[in-house]
Amino acid sequence: MNAPTKPRPQKQKPPLPVTIGAAAALVTGGTIAFWALTRQQQLNVMPIGASAIPQDALMVVSVSTDQGKWQQLREFGTPRSQAAFDQNLAQLRDRFLNSRNLDYQRDIQPWIGKEVTMAFLPPQAGVNVPPPGQAAIPPNSQPTVMILPIADALKAKEVLEQSPATKGGKWTERDYKGVKIRENQDSPTQSASIAVLDTTQVLVANNPTAIERAIDTVKGGASLSQTPGFGDALSQIQSEDAIARLYVNIPAAVNTSAANSSRPVPPQTLAQLQQNQGLAATATLANEGIQFKSISWLKPDSQRKFDTSNNAKMMPTRLPGDTLMMASGGNLQRFWQDYTQGVSANPIQFVNPDALEQGLRTTVGLDLEKDLLNWMQGEYSLSLIPAPQGAPANLPASLVFMVQTNDRRAAEEALKKLDGVMANKYAFKVEESKIEGQSVVNWSLPAANVNITRGWLDGDVAFLSLGAPVAGSFLPKPPTTLSENELFRKSTQSQLGANNGHFFVDMDRVLKLQNFPLLQIPAANRSMLEGIRSIGVTAAITSDRTSRYDVFVTLQKGNQPGALP
Structure with missing residues (x-):
């Protein structure tokens, strides 16, 4: 007979509030851990000294202190371009170091960290009115702060105390919010303010106000590291081996540009541009050149959003493999709208929109928006294609424009109207012909040696070429395409x-082009361009608030460089 079994006591369930509390603690703890992890990742991609750089800095540049990387960069180019690059490096050295009696090898290299950051601040009210006893600052001086990380604090103290740069001249000391500042005001154009932050960083500024702003930032002011979207943006273009990094504060830069512009900027244009937050880029050395990765992003509360469609994929397959130059996009109408919205605040204008619209009305009687852009909502390209063998020497290449239409009927109406204007108003000979079995329309003016050909590709892509007779190189299809060109593929990877x-x-071949008036490059610029084999850019919209640009510059291999001049 079995002994009576005692009833097992039931496990008591914890009260509901305790269960909810435990779950909440778990979720909260996980959230905090996730935030801390992502925050740490963002801090790791920040430039050196980001917490000391005021948030309204116009531009921030960080450069590697690894001499091996700079030696590798100097090995690229032709003898002329190498000499020009070395001269530019020497000028930077003289401007920031030699002018202050500093020697990089002697005074900085023994203790410096892996990266130096320079921040260019906006002009501040009162910056040109120094405190009593301090020299006046030149009116056009750009307030600048340099942040130098200290890798060896003892070595830094030893070296700088013995340096002629700190022994010579008239140095004074003052205290600002608990930070000791040393200043040399011997010359208004070469003034220096220096401070050490917690034995980890040295601040060097070119005027007292700039260094005070950096200290204010460290003490709790709004910093670059707190800029909305900055950490997320940097994480998308992060490179462990970057030789340089760049950040541009677009709203601040726009304000400065507008203030210095000779043309008034409409308020609505400024408001549109102020919705941008920033642009950042990294530069990394590769075996055959330099890889740039850049990103621009909008403010988190901006009304403007990007169209996330990335539709540019066919133009490189429509152009011949020997194309010298090309630019393409996904929607010409949208591109023009974006360009015109920001052009008035841009100091560099490739095309004046008002002048172009007025010129079209005056010369050919067409309205840019109604007669042309309305049917240009597809892919487009503008390219430079070399002349075929046997072409006249005075026509070495042709400009070729292609655009995919969303309304062929409207396109045909506009183009036929253009045919009539060219024939009746400008006495062009307008006639139809065939190239490789494809119907085209030729406009010619023999007396002026002007040749223009227009036609269609694949039924919905209009093209127009100006210059050498190159239509046969892409009608009906090119025998080899630009997308198959090894240099193009390498440059746009x-x-x-x-x-x-x-x-x-293709910089090599473009520089060798003769008798082409649109590419008359000044001799001073040719020396630097000769060191470049090619430039390739790939653009993409990665979200409704971010856009990316990858750039690869293929460089010539040069001679082993010597000492800087």
Whole structure:
């Protein structure tokens, strides 16, 4: 007979509030851990001294202190371009170091960290009115702060105390919010303010106000590291081996540009541009050149959003493999709208929109928006294609414009109207012909040696060429395409996948082009360009608030460099 079994006591369930509390603690703890992890990742990609750089800095540049990387960069180019680059490096050295009696090898290299950051601040009210006893600052001086990380604090103290840069001249000391500042005001153009932060960083500024702003930032002011979207943006273009990094504060830069512009900027244009937050880029050395990755992003509360369609994929397959230069995009109408919205605040204008619209009305009687852009809502490209063998020497190449139309009937109406204007108003000979079995329309003016050909590709892509007779190189299809060109593929390599357009230039061949008036490059610029083999850009919209650009510059291999001049 079995002994009676005692009833097992039931496990008591914890009260519901305790269960909810435990779950909440778990979720909260996980959230905090996730926030801390992502925050740490963002801090790791920040430039050196980001917490000391005021948030309204116009531009921030960080450069590697690894001499091996700079030696590798100097090995690229032709003898002339190498000499020009070395001269530029020497000028930077003289401007920031030698002018202050500093020697990099002697005074900085023994203790410096892996990266130096320079922040360019906006002009501040009162910056040109120094405190009593301090020298006046030149009116056009750009307030600048340099942050130098200290890798060896003892070595830094030892070296700087013995340096002629700190022994010579008239140095004074003052205290600002608990931070000791040393200043040398011997010359208004070469003044220096220096402070050490917690034995980890040295601040060097070119005027007292700039260094005070950096200290204010460290003490709790709004810093670059707190800029909305900055950490997320940097994490998308992060490179462990970057030789340089760049950040541009677009709203601040726009304000400065507008204030210094000779043309008034409409308030609505400024408001549109103020919705941008920033632009950042990294530069990394590769075996054959330099890889740039850049990103621009909008403010988190901006009304403007990007169209996330990346539709530019076919133009490189429509152009011949020997194309010298090309620029493409996904929607010409939208591109023009975006360009015109920001052009008035841009100091560099490739095309004046008002002048172009007025010129079209005056010369050919067409309205840019109604007669042309309305049917240009597809892919487009503008390219430079070399002349075929046997072409006249005075026509070495042709400009070729292609655009995919969303309304062929409207396109035909506009183009036929253009045919009539060219024939009746400008006495062009307008006639139809065939190239490789494809119907085209030729406009010619023999007396002026002007040749223009227009036609269609694949039924919905209009093209127009100006210059040498190159239509046969892409009608009906090119025998080898630009997308198959090894240099193009190497220059536009990118991890972006679907993209919104390319830019490509075969610099080697472009510089050798003769008798082409649109590419008359000044001799002073040629020496630097000769060191470049090609430039490739790939653009993509990665979200409704971010856009990416990958750039690869293929460089010539040069001679082993010597000492800087």
